[in-house]
Amino acid sequence: MRAVRGQAAMAALAVCGVLALTACQNGDDPAAPDAKPTAAAPAPSTAPPAATAAVPAPSMSGAAPKPPATTATPAGKNPPAPAPPPAPTCGADHRMPxxxxxxxxxxxxxxxxxxxxxxxxxxxxxxxxxxxxxxxxxxxxxxxxxxxxxxxxxxxxxxxxxxxxxxxxxxxxxxxxxxxxxxxxxxxxxxxxxxxxxxxxx
Incomplete structure (x- = not known):
């Protein structure tokens, strides 16, 4: 009777050992030294993010008015003076009585x-x-x-x-x-x- 109980105990220890060995080979224990690493996460990119063009906020009143066109004056030069009015011409209309x-x-x-x-x-x-x-x-x-x-x-x-x-x-x-x-x-x-x-x- 003691012999049968001893054999049963040995069989149970053998089963536990097999189960433990199988778990280690399948990587179920993350702390085990023989555990295989999971799929590596992609390395962070060193390139700067692409610049995005700034989009102006839409106007509440429609299209913005264009500024009036102006004539540029070269630096260091004064704008030209207006031409003097022409001198009156003499003729019959200018004669006195x-x-x-x-x-x-x-x-x-x-x-x-x-x-x-x-x-x-x-x-x-x-x-x-x-x-x-x-x-x-x-x-x-x-x-x-x-x-x-x-x-x-x-x-x-x-x-x-x-x-x-x-x-x-x-x-x-x-x-x-x-x-x-x-x-x-x-x-x-x-x-x-x-x-x-x-x-x-x-």
């Missing part, structure tokens, strides 16, 4: 027993010069008329009016007809020129 006290003296005539100037009336144009126009007419002039003259009657350098006589004026007109020099004049009560002043023209 016919001057009531200015005439252009062209010639003279002694006919009728009295000296008469042959003159033209006219207007002051855009540059300020007297411009004769219209027909030639006659104006009698008194022998004692007060007359002043400048250049060219008294020479090219005389710019201030100096007194001359009626005969001196008619003598110059004999040798210089049709010059159309401008004079301011005045008529007396009889309609005769009693004052005649030459207007200096450069």
């Amino acid at each position: 016919v001057s009531p006290d200015t005439i252009a003296v062209q010639r003279y005539t002694p006919e009728g027993g009295m000296t008469s100037l042959i003159v033209q009336h006219g207007t002051y144009g855009c540059p300020g010069r007297f411009e004769p126009s219209g027909p030639w007419t006659y104006l009698p002039i008194a022998e004692t008329a007060k007359i002043t003259a400048t250049a060219p009657i008294l020479g090219p350098s005389t710019v201030t009016g100096k007194p001359i006589s009626t005969s001196e004026l008619t003598g110059w007109l004999d040798t210089h007809p049709d010059k159309g020099l401008p004079f301011r004049y005045h008529l007396n009560a009889e309609g005769v020129v009693d004052t005649l002043d030459e207007i200096y023209v450069k």
Whole structure:
């Protein structure tokens, strides 16, 4: 009887040993030195993560307005100054009405027993010069008329009016007809020129 119990005990120890050996070979014991490692985890990548483009937040009011276009000015240079306005052109629209006290003296005539100037009336144009126009007419002039003259009657350098006589004026007109020099004049009560002043023209 003791022999049978001894054999049963030996058989049980043998079974336990076989089971323990099988468990070690299958790696069920993680602390065993002969245990095989499980599948290795992938090594961490050393490459930096790919950069992602920043996406702007959507606008609440739709598309953003574009800034106004501007013209760039080169560094160190001032913007160009605006061009000055063009000067007004002279023409018929710029003429003044016919001057009531200015005439252009062209010639003279002694006919009728009295000296008469042959003159033209006219207007002051855009540059300020007297411009004769219209027909030639006659104006009698008194022998004692007060007359002043400048250049060219008294020479090219005389710019201030100096007194001359009626005969001196008619003598110059004999040798210089049709010059159309401008004079301011005045008529007396009889309609005769009693004052005649030459207007200096450069």
